[in-house]
Amino acid sequence: MAVRIDGKALAAKVKSQVAAETAKLPRQPGLAVVLVGDDPASQVYVRGKEADCAECGIRSFPYRLPADTHQQELLALIEKLNADAAVDGILVQLPLPAPLEAEPVIEAIRPDKDVDCFHPYNVGRLNIGTPVFQPCTPAGVMEMLRESGISPAGKRCVVLGRSNIVGKPMAALLTQADGTVTLCHSRTPELTEITRQADILVSAVGKVNCVTADMVKDGAVVIDVAMNRNDAGKLCGDADFAAVEPKASYITPVPGGVGPMTRAMLMKNTTQAAAMQNGVAI
Numbered sequence: 627m628a629v630r631i632d633g634k635a636l637a638a639k640v641k642s643q644v645a646a647e648t649a650k651l652p653r654q655p656g657l658a659v660v661l662v663g664d665d666p667a668s669q670v671y672v673r674g675k676e677a678d679c680a681e682c683g684i685r686s687f688p689y690r691l692p693a694d695t696h697q698q699e700l701l702a703l704i705e706k707l708n709a710d711a712a713v714d715g716i717l718v719q720l721p722l723p724a725p726l727e728a729e730p731v732i733e734a735i736r737p738d739k740d741v742d743c744f745h746p747y748n749v750g751r752l753n754i755g756t757p758v759f760q761p762c763t764p765a766g767v768m769e770m771l772r773e774s775g776i777s778p779a780g781k782r783c784v785v786l787g788r789s790n791i792v793g794k795p796m797a798a799l800l801t802q803a804d805g806t807v808t809l810c811h812s813r814t815p816e817l818t819e820i821t822r823q824a825d826i827l828v829s830a831v832g833k834v835n836c837v838t839a840d841m842v843k844d845g846a847v848v849i850d851v852a853m854n855r856n857d858a859g860k861l862c863g864d865a866d867f868a869a870v871e872p873k874a875s876y877i878t879p880v881p882g883g884v885g886p887m888t889r890a891m892l893m894k895n896t897t898q899a900a901a902m903q904n905g906v907a908i
């Protein structure tokens with residue numbers, strides 16, 4: 627039976643380390659959290675981020691904009707936040723309501739305040755192996771592996787999903803950690819044959835029970851990034867948890883796995899941004 631990696635406990639540990647680092651900085655770090663529209667899920671995420679800021683000694687600057695905000699108004703806000711010395715990190719909650727476009731907004735954020743690590747400059751730095759920030763979800767997964775004593779070095783790693791926020795940067799970080807990585811997506815043929823070779827299987831698809839027990843090698847580490855709702859409305863991941871857990875050596879539950887780690891890594895990046903902007907090493 628797999629060991630369950632407790633993301634909640636680990637996130638609490640990361641946040642207490644961040645709070646200790648924050649206290650050493652010459653001034654309180656600040657995170658601007660921009661939410662456009664009234665998507666209920668986004669509102670929950672944003673509230674969670676603001677609570678994390680309070681826990682870590684980070685000042686949060688909330689910006690709630692109506693759904694009919696014009697692209698230029700949003701860009702003007704980003705410019706204002708870029709120039710604000712009290713704001714070390716800028717987070718724009720995605721997805722943006724239509725017809726707003728995310729790309730120009732992401733590219734307008736100053737790269738040294740891009741704590742989500744979505745700006746092309748930071749994505750490029752990540753891919754050449756000299757990251758400034760690490761994107762929160764994949765960084766959280768790497769922290770879970772490290773804390774569990776699992777090194778990707780020399781391991782066969784399979785990532786399901788090729789999104790810019792999870793799959794691609796996950797593959798980059800695992801590659802950097804000397805894993806041999808296969809990145810799969812909806813057009814990948816013979817998926818089960820590939821996943822069955824994985825020593826470390828990271829799933830970020832977003833489909834209930836799309837990772838079945840026959841796709842998992844005995845003793846594999848299974849990291850489930852997804853946050854889905856099953857037919858009963860219960861939060862769950864991609865893995866058929868009851869069937870996969872007995873086969874795996876380690877597994878992350880949903881909820882209580884990768885989700886809390888993503889939030890904790892955002893706090894870590896914000897404190898890192900503040901340290902950089904204050905010229906302090908942490």
Ligand code: NAP
Pocket residue numbers: 763786787788789790791792793810811812813814817830831832833836851852853854884885886888889
């Ligand atoms: P996304 O942008 O929708 O990407 C999903 C990816 O899965 C795509 O690359 C897609 O392939 C691939 N895919 C779809 N069906 C597949 C299949 N049958 N086999 C293999 N790959 C398949 O999603 P995302 O934003 O990366 O999020 C993925 C999941 O992670 C969601 O459940 C989301 O809620 C969750 N999430 C969790 C956290 C966290 O903190 N825990 C953070 C972010 C996201 P194509 O590219 O070919 O379409």
